[in-house]
Amino acid sequence: xxxxxxxxxxxxxxxxxxxxxxxxxxxxxxxxxxxxxxxxxxxxxxxxxxxxxxxxxxxxxxxxxxxxxxxxxxxxxxxxxxxxxxxxxxxxxxxxxxxxxxxxxxxxxxxxxxxxxxxxxxxxxxxxxxxxxxxxxxxxxxxxxxxxxxxxxxxxxxxxxxxxxxxxxxxxxxxxxxxxxxxxxxxxxxxxxxxxxxxxxxxxxxxxxxxxxxxxxxxxxxxxxxxxxxxxxxxxxxxxxxxxxxxxxxxxxxxxxxxxxxxxxxxxxxxxxxxxxxxxxxxxxxxxxxxxxxxxxxxxxxxxxxxxxxxxxxxxxxxxxxxxxxxxxxxx
Amino acid sequence: xxxxxxxxxxxxxxxxxxxxxxxxxxxxxxxxxxxxxxxxxxxxxxxxxxxxxxxxxxxxxxxxxxxxxxxxxxxxxxxxxxxxxxxxxxxxxxxxxxxxxxxxxxxxxxxxxxxxxxxxxxxxxxxxxxxxxxxxxxxxxxxxxxxxxxxxxxxxxxxxxxxxxxxxxxxxxxxxxxxxxxxxxxxxxxxxxxxxxxxxxxxxxxxxxxxxxxxxxxxxxxxxxxxxxxxxxxxxxxxxxxxxxxxxxxxxxxxxxxxxxxxxxxxxxxxxxxxxxxxxxxxxxxxxxxxxxx
Numbered sequence: 001x002x003x004x005x006x007x008x009x010x011x012x013x014x015x016x017x018x019x020x021x022x023x024x025x026x027x028x029x030x031x032x033x034x035x036x037x038x039x040x041x042x043x044x045x046x047x048x049x050x051x052x053x054x055x056x057x058x059x060x061x062x063x064x065x066x067x068x069x070x071x072x073x074x075x076x077x078x079x080x081x082x083x084x085x086x087x088x089x090x091x092x093x094x095x096x097x098x099x100x101x102x103x104x105x106x107x108x109x110x111x112x113x114x115x116x117x118x119x120x121x122x123x124x125x126x127x128x129x130x131x132x133x134x135x136x137x138x139x140x141x142x143x144x145x146x147x148x149x150x151x152x153x154x155x156x157x158x159x160x161x162x163x164x165x166x167x168x169x170x171x172x173x174x175x176x177x178x179x180x181x182x183x184x185x186x187x188x189x190x191x192x193x194x195x196x197x198x199x200x201x202x203x204x205x206x207x208x209x210x211x212x213x214x215x216x217x218x219x220x221x222x223x224x225x226x227x228x229x230x231x232x233x234x235x236x237x238x239x240x241x242x243x244x245x246x247x248x249x250x251x252x253x254x255x256x257x258x259x260x261x262x263x264x265x266x267x268x269x270x271x272x273x274x275x276x277x278x279x280x281x282x283x284x285x286x287x288x289x290x291x292x293x294x295x296x297x298x299x300x301x302x303x304x305x306x307x308x309x310x311x312x313x314x315x316x317x318x319x320x321x322x323x324x325x326x327x328x329x330x331x332x
Numbered sequence: 333x334x335x336x337x338x339x340x341x342x343x344x345x346x347x348x349x350x351x352x353x354x355x356x357x358x359x360x361x362x363x364x365x366x367x368x369x370x371x372x373x374x375x376x377x378x379x380x381x382x383x384x385x386x387x388x389x390x391x392x393x394x395x396x397x398x399x400x401x402x403x404x405x406x407x408x409x410x411x412x413x414x415x416x417x418x419x420x421x422x423x424x425x426x427x428x429x430x431x432x433x434x435x436x437x438x439x440x441x442x443x444x445x446x447x448x449x450x451x452x453x454x455x456x457x458x459x460x461x462x463x464x465x466x467x468x469x470x471x472x473x474x475x476x477x478x479x480x481x482x483x484x485x486x487x488x489x490x491x492x493x494x495x496x497x498x499x500x501x502x503x504x505x506x507x508x509x510x511x512x513x514x515x516x517x518x519x520x521x522x523x524x525x526x527x528x529x530x531x532x533x534x535x536x537x538x539x540x541x542x543x544x545x546x547x548x549x550x551x552x553x554x555x556x557x558x559x560x561x562x563x564x565x566x567x568x569x570x571x572x573x574x575x576x577x578x579x580x581x582x583x584x585x586x587x588x589x590x591x592x593x594x595x596x597x598x599x600x601x602x603x604x605x606x607x608x609x610x611x612x613x614x615x616x617x618x619x620x621x622x623x624x625x626x
Binding site for chain 2: 018021022023025026027028029037045072073074095096097098206207208209216273274275276277278279280281282283284286289290
């Protein structure tokens with residue numbers, strides 16, 4: 001019995017000392033701790049300080065002055081959200097149980113997409129296949145395909161159906177306006193249907209050090225042609241300021257593919273890949289940690305990819321979509 | 333990847349050599365060998381913190397299972413085991429009087445473990461066996477925490493070489509014991525039992541942690557859809573940190589040579605990695621069936 005108790009005592013003594021093996025618990029609801037943590041994380045990892053000409057040290061001085069002991073959680077949230085919104089980046093969000101901060105890039109420029117106009121006057125009898133809404137445009141030999149969000153799954157079966165159905169058309173209009181992005185993996189799912197050979201479409205740089213301009217070497221973004229049904233006739237890709245994140249990535253990639261043409265307005269941007277993390281009080285956040293470059297090394301994607309053909313929506317006549325009309329004209 | 337392959341090959345080489353040794357032993361001692369197959373189930377309490385994504389500890393409970401093979405001889409003991417655990421954890425978040433935050437993470441873990449212990453005759457006698465030797469463990473954790481957005485998928489590995497010591501104390505009941513409870517009596521039959529305590533101290537501690545940006549480059553690349561590459565690219569091996577473990581066993585044998593074992597297993601690891609540390613501790617209560625195969 002004495003031996004048994006001794007063994008038990010040794011085992012429990014070691015396991016009860018485990019707090020001494022770890023760094024101290026950093027959980028805290030103190031506003032200063034949370035501000036410091038968030039500012040430091042952004043300082044160490046955010047990818048667009050220099051490109052956006054943001055004086056991050058000055059931001060610390062400005063927003064730290066708004067803190068005070070025992071401030072309410074909503075006041076702390078608003079202060080931290082304002083700090084993040086200085087990045088002018090919809091990939092920079094603070095998430096609490098009562099609010100989510102968003103900068104709202106699309107609201108900084110005019111809208112160029114009105115769903116009712118398309119549904120009522122262009123595709124009143126549209127089919128819905130998986131994540132796509134599509135139809136032939138009346139009076140043309142052109143198909144219209146709407147993909148509303150890169151968060152919506154794409155299946156090869158659905159794409160096979162679509163591209164088989166429209167294989168004898170003169171061209172396709174792929175509408176990515178107001179598509180706020182989603183999964184990066186859906187970009188190659190689509191683009192690989194529109195190319196005949198392995199194609200380099202973009203480069204990415206990722207923060208890899210504490211210096212605000214510390215980045216990895218360029219990582220290549222290649223597309224490989226799909227082995228099944230493909231479509232390599234003209235494709236007009238419609239974009240606007242609501243086309244963000246993965247849609248910006250897609251739009252930039254089209255610059256390397258000759259049969260794809262961007263029509264509409266500059267995309268909203270969001271070329272950086274966002275990460276994710278948690279504050280000492282439990283709230284979560286995300287912000288961009290990488291940059292997206294075109295094949296010439298130009299770094300404009302964070303502010304938006306410009307269209308090849310600039311066209312604006314005329315909000316005085318909601319029976320007509322000028323951007324679709326221009327795309328039809330281009331294919332014809 | 334080459335380094336990882338090297339570790340796996342080393343592990344298998346170690347296990348194979350132990351097994352051959354058992355077969356090539358002195359024929360006079362052949363009858364002293366006992367081979368056991370040991371399936372186990374258990375409940376595990378886990379605490380971890382990945383400082384690359386959160387300053388908060390995550391606590392939870394999970395189910396654990398393992399299978400092990402053990403080769404015992406009065407002069408040495410070799411064990412090879414495979415462990416798997418599935419847990420659900422929640423963050424240790426400060427209390428809020430306004431809106432309480434709560435985030436959770438699922439946690440899957442798998443380990444390969446092998447040890448070889450040699451009896452120290454000078455410290456051993458009929459009642460007590462003291463063993464010293466080495467152990468190796470390779471643990472892989474996979475975590476999912478959707479509230480961390482693109483960093484919601486976490487993976488790390490530890491590969492550790494331990495100095496291992498074990499004390500086994502014979503607490504067998506040699507004679508029948510009659511217990512008198514006034515209203516009734518109970519006779520306890522002779523039983524072979526022992527209690528053991530093993531301590532593993534990490535001497536060489538390797539860890540495999542995400543790179544600086546945490547998101548793997550391949551996730552940014554997007555054109556590489558190979559799941560294995562997605563898991564492994566962007567991670568880096570580093571030699572640092574520590575790992576400690578204890579295992580307290582109570583084993584009771586039955587006359588046919590099989591047995592039951594109840595264990596308390598404590599395992600603690602810290603992996604600073606190249607950039608930000610990962611810490612974890614587990615407490616496991618485990619029941620094992622010892623099936624003598626030789």
